[in-house]
Amino acid sequence: MRTCPDRRKMGSSSSKPTKPIEISNKVACKGIPHSFDLVAGESWSHPIFYIAAPGSPARYAISMPEGWGGNTILHPKPSIKGSPMVYARKRHGKFRIYLPGVLSAGIMPCSATMRYETQTTEKYCFELMVHHGNSYRNEMFEWRYFEKQDNKGAGATSSGWKLVRLGPKIDRDVLPPYPGRSSRQHDHAPPPAYRKEVPSRREVVAVLSQGSSHNRSRACRFQYLGTGTTEEIGYHWTLMAAMSGLCLWQHQIAKAHYGAP
Structure with missing residues (x-):
């Protein structure tokens, strides 16, 4: 049961794994x-954070060995000692995220790239092989910024990022003909009703909200939604959603306070 096609080695510096995780x-x-x-450690200048369900003890640790503008490591326990569980390498607006194998469950290690884009609006995009029925397919996901009115106070707003599941990537050149379109016509998209051969869905599957102004130790809150709360999309997607959200949050902090690109 292999969920991603990549099994590369991951560099040689002391902060990086030297083999697939x-x-x-x-x-x-x-x-x-x-x-x-995401709960802050003792100092934001030496970024170490902890993942904890609300009101529960910490379950995992997050470290940034090179600081806010560098790489990100998810550790398999609430300590930064030992081998990583997930590793993210940041380079020039791209985040290469290395996901672990669980060999006893037949899950192989792999990696996926999240891209930071600003052509129209600010967003973070990635593709990942996910469960689809009894097989797998490559689907697209996108983190989008949002603001909404807060019902708790007049004029107050809340903001954050939502992870949208866009469905499979569609190649128009391989679309089968539909009524009114010959096999040689590739310059027009199919009509809205014609989606059976290339099913797609748009669903918000996770949300990352800003930290609490009343609790400085809470850096941000992450929540799975919809099919994101189930095992439908797969274990690697569960890790990728969380790690991509944390990399996004780190990048936003680095841009706002440390001049990162």
Whole structure:
């Protein structure tokens, strides 16, 4: 059961794994809470954070060995000692995220790239091989910024990022003909009703909200939504959603306070 096609080695510096990451079934079964807070350690200048479900002890640690503008490591316990569970390498607006294998469950290690884009609006995009029925397919996901009115106070707003599941990437050149379109016509998209051969969906599957102004130790809150709360999309997607959100948050902090591009 291989969920991604990439099994490359990951560099040679001391902060990077030198081989594909593997974790035990015991670690994998701990899972990621459906809703969790990113809790600050002792100092924001030496960024170490902890993942904890609201009102519960920390379950994982997050470290940034090179500081806010560098790489990100998710550790399999609330300590930064030992081997990583997920590793993200940041280079020039791209985040290469290395996901672990769980060999006892037949899950192989892999990697995926999240891109930071600003052509129209600010967003973070990635593709990942996910469960689809009894097989797998490559789907597109996109983190989008949002603001909404807060019902708790007149004029107050809340903001954050939502992860949108866009469905499979569609190649118009391989679309089968539909009524009114010959096999040689590739310059027009199919009509809205013609979607059976290339099914797509747009669903918000996770939300990352800003930290609390009343609790400085809570840096941000992450929550899975919809099919994101189930095992439908797969274990690697669960990790990718959380890690991509944390990389996004780190990047936004680095841009706002440390002059990162």
